[in-house]
Amino acid sequence: MMQWSKRRQSSWIQIAGHQGNLLLSEGGEVLKRFSEVENSCLQALMSDSLRDFVPQYYGHTCRDGENYIRLEDLLSGLRRPVIMDCKMGIRTYQEEEINKARIKPSLRTDMYQKMVKVDPSAPSVEEHSQRGVTKLRYMQWRDSMSSSSTLGFRIEGIMMENGNVLKGFNKTRTTNQVIDALLCFTKRQPHILEVYHSRLLALREALMESEFFRTHEVIGSSLLFVHDSANKANLWMIDFGKTTLTPENVHLKHDVPWVEGSWEDGYLIGLESLTSLINEAIKQARQDPNSSNTNTDPKDSDKENGATQTQSETHELTL
Ligand SMILES: Nc1ncnc2c1ncn2[C@@H]1O[C@H](COP(=O)(O)OP(=O)(O)OP(=O)(O)O)[C@@H](O)[C@H]1O
Numbered sequence: 001m002m003q004w005s006k007r008r009q010s011s012w013i014q015i016a017g018h019q020g021n022l023l024l025s026e027g028g029e030v031l032k033r034f035s036e037v038e039n040s041c042l043q044a045l046m047s048d049s050l051r052d053f054v055p056q057y058y059g060h061t062c063r064d065g066e067n068y069i070r071l072e073d074l075l076s077g078l079r080r081p082v083i084m085d086c087k088m089g090i091r092t093y094q095e096e097e098i099n100k101a102r103i104k105p106s107l108r109t110d111m112y113q114k115m116v117k118v119d120p121s122a123p124s125v126e127e128h129s130q131r132g133v134t135k136l137r138y139m140q141w142r143d144s145m146s147s148s149s150t151l152g153f154r155i156e157g158i159m160m161e162n163g164n165v166l167k168g169f170n171k172t173r174t175t176n177q178v179i180d181a182l183l184c185f186t187k188r189q190p191h192i193l194e195v196y197h198s199r200l201l202a203l204r205e206a207l208m209e210s211e212f213f214r215t216h217e218v219i220g221s222s223l224l225f226v227h228d229s230a231n232k233a234n235l236w237m238i239d240f241g242k243t244t245l246t247p248e249n250v251h252l253k254h255d256v257p258w259v260e261g262s263w264e265d266g267y268l269i270g271l272e273s274l275t276s277l278i279n280e281a282i283k284q285a286r287q288d289p290n291s292s293n294t295n296t297d298p299k300d301s302d303k304e305n306g307a308t309q310t311q312s313e314t315h316e317l318t319l
């Protein structure tokens with residue numbers, strides 16, 4: 001038990017999102033930097049039909065002068081977990097970002113640099129000369145370069161069981177690229193893919209019944225897929241930092257394209273795409289379990305997807 005606990009702590013990792021936003025805590029909990037918006041969502045979700053698809057919420061706490069939300073550690077008890085973070089929705093920015101860009105456009109040099117790194121020809125002549133882009137421009141470009149705009153979700157990062165992290169699926173956009181990534185993530189194991197498939201179907205049912213989903217615009221939220229060497233597999237909804245209550249007169253469908261002012265997030269478009277691509281991956285895995293077309297070596301898959309790979313860092317996260 002001692003050894004297990006030691007190993008698990010060093011294999012805990014945050015594969016996406018703002019680095020340093022999450023800390024591993026004791027007692028099977030993680031702490032996430034406090035946000036009023038996310039805290040309210042989690043509170044509401046604890047009595048919603050989506051509860052089983054959300055990490056357990058234990059309230060909030062203060063450590064070293066910082067406020068944190070206390071959440072169930074979804075990696076707790078897993079042996080060499082394999083993780084994938086998929087950001088859901090056809091857009092990952094809130095409508096208020098549009099107003100900010102119109103009323104008070106401020107240029108982001110960091111975002112310009114991230115853009116140039118992926119595609120030096122992406123910024124316009126003006127943006128090159130300013131060496132900056134607005135956040136709206138960057139987020140829209142990110143959504144259109146990846147599969148967000150077309151498929152309604154994108155892969156943010158994957159950690160393989162050896163701790164290698166694949167990041168930067170910025171250009172993973174076509175269905176074939178996504179299926180390859182899914183086959184790589186699951187090492188073509190049909191039974192793992194099947195568990196994910198049935199969980200996605202169950203999630204859809206829970207969403208249909210959910211009061212929370214009916215009344216919230218869900219932006220930038222992820223599905224965290226996790227399986228381990230003991231063949232446990234599950235997925236959860238995480239990250240509600242940009243999920244907001246809609247006005248009473250707004251009735252979201254979640255499965256239609258967004259137009260400005262509609263609040264639509266396209267969450268169900270993403271869920272539908274993911275479900276059907278996992279179904280396709282199951283077919284391919286069953287037909288050809290040892291295919292050499294799909295790279296199970298993250299280094300090769302890395303090249304194909306344009307993703308970057310980093311060795312998992314061992315964070316000293318226990319507070
Ligand atoms: N409850 C949890 N248990 C285990 N790992 C988690 C949990 N919540 C988040 N993580 C890890 O942390 C990562 C980032 O989480 P999250 O998306 O909530 O952070 P964020 O900083 O709000 O992200 P963003 O920058 O996209 O808004 C996830 O990809 C996952 O690896």
Ligand SMILES: O=P(O)(O)O[C@@H]1[C@H](O)[C@H](O)[C@@H](OP(=O)(O)O)[C@H](OP(=O)(O)O)[C@H]1O
Pocket residue numbers: 092114135139142220242
């Ligand atoms: O994934 P990338 O390409 O690194 O881009 C980041 C990503 O879109 C985050 O969702 C966003 O934070 P929010 O969701 O909180 O807006 C962040 O904005 P930020 O730099 O303003 O935090 C972006 O930099």
